Amino acid sequence: MRDIIEKIKNMAKKEISEASNIKVLEELRVKYLGKKGEITQKLKELSAVSAELKPMLGKLLNDVKRDIEELLTFQMETVRNLALKEELERERIDVTIPGKRCMIGARHxxxxxxxxxxxxxxxxxxxxxxxxxxxxxxxxxxxxxxxxxxxxxxxxxxxxxxxxxxxxxxxxxxxxxxxxxxxxxxxxxxxxxxxxxxxxxxxxxxxxxxxxxxxxxxxxxxxxxxxxxxxxxxxxxxxxxxxxxxxxxxxxxxxxxxxxxxxxxxxxxxxxxxxxxxxxxxxxxxxxxxxxxxxxxxxxxxxxxxxxxxxxxxxxxxxxxxxxxxxxxxxxxxxxxxx
Amino acid sequence: MLLSWDWLKDFVDVKCNDVKKFCEAMTMSGSKVESFEELGQEIQNVVVGKIIEIKKHPDAEKLVICTVDIGAKESLKIVTGATNVFESAMVPVACHNARLPGGVKIKKTRLRGVQSEGMLCSLKELGLQLCDFPYAQEDGILILKEDVHVGEDILTALKLKDVVVDFEITSNRPDCLSILGLAREAAATYNIALEEPMFNVKQFENNKEKLEVKEVCEGLCKRYMLHKISDVQVSYSPLWLRARLKAVGIRPVNNIVDITNYVMIELGQPMHAFDADKVEGAICVRKAHVGEELVTLDGVLRELDDSMLVIADEKKVLAIAGVMGGLESEITAGTKNVIFESAVFDGTSVRQTAKKLGLRSESSARFEKGLLIYNCPNAIARACELIEKLDIADPIGATIDIVNVQEKPNEIELDCDEINNLLGTTLTIEEIANYLKWLGFEMLEDTVRAPIFRTDIECVADLAEEVARLFGYNNIPSVPLPGGDIAKPNDFENFKNELASLAVAHGFYETVTYSMVSPKHFEKLLLEEADPLRNCVEIKNPLGEDKSIMRTTTIPSMLETLNKNMSQKNERVCLFDIGCAYKKKEFKDENGKRVVDERPMFTLGAYDIEGRNIDFFVFKGAIEGILDKIGIRNYTFEAVSNLSFMHPGRTAKIKIDELELGFIGQLHPTVAKNYELCKNVLVVELDIKTMFELAETKKVYKPLPKYPAVLRDLALVCDKNTPVAFIESIIKQELKNNLEELELFDIYEGVQVPLGKKSVAFNLKLRSTEKTLDDEYIDKLIIAVLKNLESYDIILR
Structure with a gap:
């Protein structure tokens, strides 16, 4: 089981860090941490594990869960920043173009x-x-x-x-x-x-x-x-x-x-x-x-x-x-x- | 008033060599100096020479070589083409490196092979005229007949060096229109002694010649003095006298006339001299008869009227009193007997006569200010003194003196506290007395007596000014104002300023235009004969027809301004003006019957040659914005077609209930053409006082809405002539407080709607202050609105 967990962890890390948009990341969250997600599944399976292995595997699973959560958050932030940056770049204007003036008069x-x-x-x-x-x-x-x-x-x-x-x-x-x-x-x-x-x-x-x-x-x-x-x-x-x-x-x-x-x-x-x-x-x-x-x-x-x-x-x-x-x-x- | 420094020194010895300092001192003591000029500056290195020998030029027939003694070791050899030179003649010599007027420089030069070491000068070359040296030959070398010495600087020899100071004399000091008067001021300024002239009147006693005055117009002549002198030798005056007259801007004529001018400038009393042999019978001072004429000294035939005071003999008019003498009785070379006149005529009469004839003279300028009779005998005495001094004749002769008024010096109580209180000074009585004494005031027990010529001194405040100007205005300590009330706000002025700010914010530029306009505008504005705008206030004495009436509307001023801008090719112009229209209206104020109601108007005007950016609705929007912000509510626009100068289909009156604020619209195309404007001209004229009275300037906070707003659109079809305002009024009436905003967003006419109809679409913003409006409730409201509209044939599209 430990190997499987490690495998899931590595797979998750790889997939998350390769994800380049928010939608994919949301799907990955579901895939690993959702109700039927792989980590969630494994946590459910813990009840069937022997008592001596339980604490070790439990800790491991929780650590992995936390790592994936952190990674997801981090990656989301990165992707958002990147998207914002791109958007800002798209919105670039020529600030030297003259302004559109509001007509204003003057006293004599x-x-x-x-x-x-x-x-x-x-x-x-x-x-x-x-x-x-x-x-x-x-x-x-x-x-x-x-x-x-x-x-x-x-x-x-x-x-x-x-x-x-x-x-x-x-x-x-x-x-x-x-x-x-x-x-x-x-x-x-x-x-x-x-x-x-x-x-x-x-x-x-x-x-x-x-x-x-x-x-x-x-x-x-x-x-x-x-x-x-x-x-x-x-x-x-x-x-x-x-x-x-x-x-x-x-x-x-x-x-x-x-x-x-x-x-x-x-x-x-x-x-x-x-x-x-x-x-x-x-x-x-x-x-x-x-x-x-x-x-x-x-x-x-x-x-x-x-x-x-x-x-x-x-x-x-x-x-x-x-x-x-x-x-x-x-x-x-x-x-x-x-x- | 021009003052000759040289002349001034006859009376007072001002120990000041810096003219600029003198001018400053005089200005600060009350005699304002306009400018000063140092005469003779342009002439340098010109001396008096004596021609010792004249030889023919070897190579030029028309030139001669003069040997000229200029008082130096070596005499000069000077080549000249002049024909009036002769041996022993005294002449002005411009030596090597001399300077002459007009920036001319003289250097040694060779003339047809002969060295010329200078130049003999003519009048013109010295910047002089024939009147300055009447004996000279105008186109020849100036041969000097004066008492001059070889080698003498020409400036001294011909008295060309002087300083002339130009004073501005205020109307209260006619006594300063004289050298003596200014000398008195200079003496007071520097606290130095004044050499008061002594007038010897012995020559008045003898009546050996007959002299008769029959009639003197009492009201217009305060004193009339004549003095006859027989067997005069008329000639030109001596150099010193000519030089002084020239310095103060008076052209020398002959010794008799020069004496009258000299006395006038020196003492401030104008004089006139008649040729006694041209006078037929008794002299009278009377008003001219209608139709009488006189050729004045300047050779012009003057038509006189019965408002003018003249001097006449039994046959004819001799002179226009105080203004100018007649040509016939003028002093000429052949004059044998002279009558001097020294009189005081009424100032106003002289001023009006001089103005009517367009003939202001040094003499009339003095009479205008109001002269005093004490000076008349002084002038005669001084003239006689000069007659004697110049050896013209025996000054003793017949004198006539008619006095119609009495004069005495003013006496004022000397209240030192009051003087100090007025000035903010702490001067002692001695100091005050001293300043007054410097000015010739006499200290009596509790009063001071002003000099006879200071009729302007009437009260303590006048004494305070005398003290202050000698103490020095700038020595009076500056003191901040004591605390006072705060400035009271002027609501109407603030309102006008607020209007102006709003117009500026809406893109309009402020103008300032003349209140007076031409009556031609009435035609240009197509006003009918009976139009009340034609009922204008006329100026009795306008500058010209162009500005001869007070405008009854500000529109023509605006149109003229727009026209000026259009002629400058300014493409798009938005202007506003805050100025009065002057309505003729009879009403009584506290002082009697007034005829003018001054109505401040808020006028806007704009054009756009291309017609793209400005139209009626842009303009209307601006006015609505301004009215909203200034606090005017519930105004309506009502179409009008009876303003002659406005487009009949594009003009509206702006009203609140039945009160009219003014109008807005497009200019009538014919009027636009009359003012050479493009078609698209928009104007507004609003009465500011009415606006001010109706504006609600007090602002009270209303709580922000608690419940959400609901938006609905309403597209309606109606007859194409139904005014939008009418539809709006029904919607408003029906929805009452539930309607927060009603905004028109589309008007359509065309294939989508039946012929003769239009579609009008509104945005409605509904909100209640009591609850959230649900759809059901709103539907009910809308149905009610539609039902109401339907009764006017306005249906949902």
């Missing part, structure tokens, strides 16, 4: 710029408010301390709809509107379209975009103005950006200033972009004129504030190195796809 560079600026000021607690584009002269001029015959109100600069309504020439109109109906503390920004009579060329357009900022609280001074706008310039143009404040004049702020930033092209050394000055004019700003506060019903002895306004079109042009304003309004998709 002007609005992308606006959103970025809004985000920076929002982080400093400025809320976004909007105002009408067709505006009362009262808000566009009167309440901003721009008197009736000031040159800024000339028909040659402003598009008029009626005697009292005009296309706003500045987002500053929102200042007056907001202050008239809200009590301090006020921290707002207001981006939007503005209109001035200008023929279209590389740097001018009868419609362009501005963003206005206004803060009115107790104890606001020019130091706050400087810090806020300097922080903005660094956030928007890069941490290395330097700023300087120059005295200037606006009807609705006093003291007034213009903020320059170090040239983004040469870093301040002087180049063609900054006309060799090292500085580029960025925005106008100043402390809200007490007359403006009073006209809006805010006590200028109690509250102070600052306001600023900047051209978004120019900011976007600088940001993306765009050299012609017309591109913004032509909307050639080859242009729009770049952003």
């Amino acid at each position: 560079p002007l609005n992308a710029t606006t959103n970025e600026i809004v985000r920076i000021f929002s982080s400093m607690g400025f809320s976004v408010v909007a105002g009408p584009e067709i505006e009362w002269e009262k808000y566009n001029f009167d309440m901003l301390n721009i008197p009736k015959n000031h040159p800024a109100r000339d028909e040659s600069d402003t598009f008029f709809i009626s005697d009292e309504l005009a296309l706003r020439t500045q987002t500053s109109s929102v200042q007056a509107r907001y202050m008239e109906t809200h009590k301090p503390p006020i921290r707002i920004i207001s981006p939007g379209r503005v209109y001035r009579i200008d023929e279209i060329d590389a740097t001018h357009s009868p419609m362009f975009h501005q963003i206005e900022g206004l803060i009115v609280e107790r104890g606001i001074n020019m130091g706050h103005l400087k810090h806020t706008l300097d922080a903005f310039a660094r956030a928007f143009y890069g941490e290395d950006t330097k700023t300087r404040f120059r005295p200037h004049h606006f009807q609705f702020t006093e003291p007034s200033a213009e903020m320059d930033m170090s040239c983004f092209n040469c870093g301040g050394a002087g180049c063609r972009v900054c006309k060799n000055e090292g500085w580029i004019e960025l925005l106008g700003c100043g402390m809200v004129h007490p007359k403006v506060l009073e006209m809006c019903g805010i006590d200028s002895n109690e509250y102070t504030g600052f306001a600023f306004g900047m051209g978004l079109d120019r900011a976007a042009m600088q940001k993306f190195a765009i050299n012609n304003l017309k591109l913004f309004f032509e909307n050639d998709v080859r242009f729009l796809k770049q952003f």
Whole structure:
């Protein structure tokens, strides 16, 4: 019997290790270990074996059974791995073939710029408010301390709809509107379209975009103005950006200033972009004129504030190195796809 | 405003040799420098020479050889072809290695065999014009009549060396439109003394000549001064005066006119000079009569109207007040008697007149800003001083002075705390007082008195700016903002941004288009006369017809943009726009009657030349995706054929109940042709405010289903004109909550179905929240659906 067992064992080993697919291996399992399998048969026959041989043969049979089981498992694994490997090989593709793209569009560079600026000021607690584009002269001029015959109100600069309504020439109109109906503390920004009579060329357009900022609280001074706008310039143009404040004049702020930033092209050394000055004019700003506060019903002895306004079109042009304003309004998709 | 460095030094001794530093200092104290130019840089190694001897050239008939003394050991031999040279003439000599304007280099050279050691220069070669040296012969060598010395550098001799700085003067500082004004700023910037000019007015006293002013328009003329000078010798001005005028960009004319210009640039007070003998009778300052005309100094005939202020005598108009004089009464070589005018006219009136006539001048530019009357006599006095200095005549003459307004300097309470609070500084009262004194302010007990010319100083904030600009804006310490409330979210703005993001996600590119359009679009859009879209807001003073009305719909802007892209041969374009349509609508706001409702519109537009990738349903799918994501539910598409510019069979209104969001569809082929577009153009226009009001942005979690879903297909046959939406509505109505998803997967018309019919096939996904649906139950439901459908002649296929 021992010889037979050995024979079965050798036969099994041979057949299993030669098997190259799962189905054959399953059949071999049945052949040797199944209910009527050869090893199972032999185990059944053990009961007829003499008592002294029984332990030895029993152990042998169990060992063989275990060996075959192990071998089967091992071979199955091998065969599976091989099959997987073959399958993977079959599935090989040329990964350098271009992908199938999902169509995705883009925001207009002007609005992308606006959103970025809004985000920076929002982080400093400025809320976004909007105002009408067709505006009362009262808000566009009167309440901003721009008197009736000031040159800024000339028909040659402003598009008029009626005697009292005009296309706003500045987002500053929102200042007056907001202050008239809200009590301090006020921290707002207001981006939007503005209109001035200008023929279209590389740097001018009868419609362009501005963003206005206004803060009115107790104890606001020019130091706050400087810090806020300097922080903005660094956030928007890069941490290395330097700023300087120059005295200037606006009807609705006093003291007034213009903020320059170090040239983004040469870093301040002087180049063609900054006309060799090292500085580029960025925005106008100043402390809200007490007359403006009073006209809006805010006590200028109690509250102070600052306001600023900047051209978004120019900011976007600088940001993306765009050299012609017309591109913004032509909307050639080859242009729009770049952003 | 151009500033001559040489001129500036009459008033203030700026100890700064670096122009760039000076410009920087002035800019930072409030006088912004635009640019500066160093004159004379182009000329090098040109000196004054004296021709000692002239000999004929041995080999050239038209050339002569001049021996020229240039103050060096050896005199130069120079060959020239000029015919106006003579022995003892003083001439500009370009020596060996000289440089001339335009990058010209002069070297020793042989001319027809004779060595020429330099070149005698003409006006042109020195970059000069006849007006700079009126006595010169234009095509000959410049023979100098000035007081020059042999060997002297030509730049010094002809006063060609100067630095000219161009300042941007803000509208609140008209006083800085003068050399004196800028000198005051320079003095304050550097805290140095200013040589204030003294005006001697003795010549006003004598009335030996008759001078009569009859009428002065009080409202438009604040002060009117005339001063008559007799027996003048009109000639050209001396070199120093011509050089200064040239430096600041004013063409020298003759000594009288030059004096008026000189005074204007120096003091900021425009002047005019009339030929007294051309004036007939009394002078008046009045509005022009309709139909009156004047030939101005530039030789142009100007038609005047009754809004324009003029200076006239009893017979005719002499000048347009503050703008330009008349040709007839101009100062010529033959003028014997002169009337100087120094006046203050109303700034707005001058500005409007100058604009109407298209005639802005240095003079009108100053009047426009609003001049002050205190300066009128100063200007006359300075002009008389120059008359005397230039030895033109005896300046004493008749003077008339009509004053219609009073002026006094502004006085403001000096509140140092307020100044410090505004600036965020801790300046002492002494420091503040010092800065103000540098600027010419006078310290009184509790107040400060601004200089008369500083009418812009009205309140403490104005004083704060004066202090700050001298203290230095950049010395003000930067302070972070105090903590405040968080920024309030702006839901509507966020909604618009969200819409934009969704459009981007669906492959659309954003555009920005003009709000103003041409009324021609109405025709191009085939709008009927009564179409409400024609009811537009017009701009009273448009740039041109092209942008003369506010758009009532964003569609034309989109079509123009698509057209531009098509003309660039961009094959496939998907665009979106978020901008307003401006609807004319009368309503009252808190400030009165408004006429415009600004409606932000969400516009999409697309074309595909090949027509393969974009059709109505691709487009509709995009809109559905966007509407779903933005939180708009239960919208319906309702076919419409009454939009003139849309395809009558391929357009739908998008509605929620009876509220219209807008429309979607294919452009009418005629309109496509009108905009030079291909046939396959799709557009959507939705009203964002309506969308915003209807959108449910709040999101609430619904538990995930516990029971399995069952899928069923339903192929139906119906009349080919039955809308799919109708079939869907019946299925939905019948299955109610058990229907989770209903998806159309096929529509078929052809031989397999009867003529005039179509087959419509749906996938149904059924699920209950309460139990597992068994087949029996579902069959019952489906049978009910079919029964309902059958009543509309829609049967199972």
